[in-house]
Amino acid sequence: MTEIDDLPVVTLLVGAPSATGQADWELATPGGDVRIVENVDALRAALAGLHDGQPVVIVEAATTPGPEVVDRLLAARWSADVVDARTLPVDLSLAPEVDMAAELAAVRVGKVRPRMSGCCVLASASIAAEVADVLGGARDDGTGRELAAGLEEAGRSAAVAVLATVVRHADLPGDQPGDASGGAEPGDVAVPPTAHPNAHPTTHPALLPATALHQVLSTTGLLPAPAPDDAADRPFLTVLTRTQGRRRRSLEDLQACLSAQADVDFEWLVVCHRTTPEELASVREVVALAPERLADRIRVVEVERPGRSSPLNDGFATARGRYVAVLDDDDLPAPGWVSSFHRLEPEHAGRVLRVGSLRQSVVPHGEGEDAVAVSVGNPRRDWPQRFDLLDHLRYNETPPPSLAFPRGAFHSLRISYDESLDVTEDWDFLVRTAALVGVTDSPAITAVYHWWLSGETSRSVHDEAHWDNARQRVLDGFAGAQVLLAGDGGRRVQAELAQARERIAELEASQHEVIMKLDRTATAHQETVENWRATEARVEELKERLDTVRTRHNTRIDLLEAIEEILRTTGAERPAHSLYEMGPQQLKRVFDGLSTEPARTGRERWWRR
Structure with missing residues (x-):
């Protein structure tokens, strides 16, 4: 230029x-x-x-x-x-x-x-x-x-x-204005942690009226005794980011998006997992670039224990927020992301909070830590707007950026990430938590989940068989899990069971019809077999008759030829009746007569040689 x-x-x-x-x-x-x-x-x-x-x-x-x-x-x-x-x-x-x-x-x-x-x-x-x-x-x-x-x-x-x-600061594609969307601006909706008139002084899910656990225990009189809690002194949210320090520019992008949050009632906990000194230094350099309003709310934690889930468990253990949301170093929240969760807390404290996310396919542009995520195609909403626990017992239908977990699930209920899993650990943790405290949805779309088409990801590091094995392990765990169906959960199960019964009845009726059709087919088959056998017998009979006719015909032809030869060579007198009108027996008598009659020439018949 x-x-x-x-x-x-x-x-x-x-x-x-x-x-x-x-x-x-x-x-x-x-x-x-x-x-x-x-x-x-x-x-x-x-x-x-x-x-x-x-x-x-x-x-x-x-x-x-x-x-x-x-x-x-x-x-x-x-x-x-x-x-x-x-x-x-x-x-x-x-x-x-x-x-x-x-x-x-x-x-x-x-x-x-x-x-x-x-x-x-x-x-x-x-x-x-x-x-x-x-x-x-x-x-x-x-x-x-x-x-x-x-x-x-x-x-x-x-x-x-x-x-x-x-x-x-604009709505994300597919979001509706006014839904606590991505277009929120810094300072517009920042909410102090004690501003809600119905704020709760505890983070124990059993003591929070909105949770499924509280609703079940309150009917039995088994609620735990209130204990001193500093919930009101905590920030609303801890944003937990696990990183290996190898995606510097992606981490910078995340830092920029967190700096743009409208609601500043959060801390950013950056968990460096088994990083080298150079990688750790790179992370700290990114943190140092944060503006002042974010810089004093950032903590960097180092974790050396192996396992993909260990930085998550250590991060939850040290998190100060009443809620904890997990953002990997390549996820991107819109400016209204924190506020979209925060708006749900007053009436749903203790439940898992869930907002919408977009999936954006990306590829790396550049080399090493300077590689940036470049979009391929347009972002799209791949996940259901509403959370369904029964559906999640089969497949994971919620990406991590869409979720904020109540602190008490980890600290009070002792629900933690399974460190033996190196994939699907987020799905397992979500379902086990949601099954006890419940989930509240917001229609807002406030986060972007990057789907890498190339480069190193968990999908490229582990083959399909590894993923299938991990999924089966999670499903096996669900089979023995305790699930509380508070609110409309019971009605949903009833509806599902009613639909299942209707489907079973339809299948039974269909099965009966199939059996009847099979019976009719078997009867028709037997009749066909019997007809085939009768036809086969008739064919054999016709073959025998045809062989008899053929034999008689060939004998007649042979006799005619022999008689004609005798008449031609001997000059014997031809019978009065036509030879060609005679049957085999008549021809045989003529032949025998001609064969025994002395020739007029006095010579023996040539056929007697």
């Missing part, structure tokens, strides 16, 4: 920023020169007041900057005339324009590239003015394509700086 001069960068926020938006961008912008422009005209005016070569960052106002975003855009400024940042937690460019077939083909040859979004771009003031109509309007899934088309028409180049990110 040769047109950018060595001048201070100016950041222009298009639209209305959130409560912390302008301050965030002032910290992210070297020199802190951040200005708000409300529309295209204001953007044009602001650009006209700058030097042509002055570097300008033009960004959607309702965003939170990712780590060092402006510095990273500036570092990439020589790669193109306009440099774009990646958007989190999902790409802004979505269907129907995304060509999935083309992207899958690119995956096969390793040439998937990040998409232009136009949400946060760096350019010189003069080049930015050429595409101000695009950059000054509201961002949508077509902004990136419009920007790319406008730059191409102007003969300008564009590139995506994959290490530069911004978090958009």
Whole structure:
């Protein structure tokens, strides 16, 4: 980008920023020169007041900057005339324009590239003015394509700086506005832990009225005695992230999304599992990039015990939150993720809280710890909106980012992750917890679960047989589990049993009909066999008759030929009646007579030699 001069960068926020938006961008912008422009005209005016070569960052106002975003855009400024940042937690460019077939083909040859979004771009003031109509309007899934088309028409180049990110405060695809969605903005819905008038002073599930365990025990008079609890002094949520320190950029993306949370009543517990000194240092560097409002709520814990579940159990053991949510280092929460859980707590304290998640297929772009997750196709909702325990006894239908577990399940009920499992451990823990305390759903879609199409994952490390074996072990465990069906759970079982009985009755009726058809078929078969045997006997009879007729016919022919030969060679007198009207017996008598009659020539018959 040769047109950018060595001048201070100016950041222009298009639209209305959130409560912390302008301050965030002032910290992210070297020199802190951040200005708000409300529309295209204001953007044009602001650009006209700058030097042509002055570097300008033009960004959607309702965003939170990712780590060092402006510095990273500036570092990439020589790669193109306009440099774009990646958007989190999902790409802004979505269907129907995304060509999935083309992207899958690119995956096969390793040439998937990040998409232009136009949400946060760096350019010189003069080049930015050429595409101000695009950059000054509201961002949508077509902004990136419009920007790319406008730059191409102007003969300008564009590139995506994959290490530069911004978090958009907008609804995730498929979410409904007003559902505690991903579009929440920092400071808008932050709720202190004691603000709820019906907040409970305990985290023991048996003492919380909303749980299935409490509902069962309250009918028996076996509720435990209240014990002193510091629940009110705890943060609402502990976000537990297990990492091996090998996905630095993914961890940075997660940090950016947590920095953008509207509800700040949480702590981030980063559990480093068996990391090398270099990997641990990389994690701490990412943590050090967090903004001040998140930095003082981050703890880094080291775990050396083997097993995929050990960092989860150690993390739950040290978690301070009334609830604990597990986010791996490649999961991404929308800005309204914490608040979507928090809104459920007042009336459902002690139950598992569940929100919606999107599945986004991704591939790594780049090498080593600098690899970033690049989208393939569009995000989609693969999991049911409502939790069904009976369905979960067969398959796992909830991804980890959708869940927040009550602290008391681990600390009071002693439910923990099975450390002998290295896959499906999350499914096993969910069902055993939900079976005792129950689950409450929210329709909000507030998280993104990355599904890696290539690179190292648990699906690539373990083969299908290993997964099948683990699944069977979990199912065997469920067979002996205690399940409390509080609320409408009993009605659901009754409905399922009624449907099963109806199905059994249908199968029995169908079975009876099949048996009757088999009987009829067997009878018809027997009749067919008997008919076949009778036909076979008749055929044999006809064969015998045919052989008899053939024998008589051949004898008659032989006699006729012999008699004709005698008559021709001996000159004997021909019988008065026609030989050809005689039967075999008559012909035999003629033949015998001719054979014994002396020849008129006095010679013996030739056939007597």
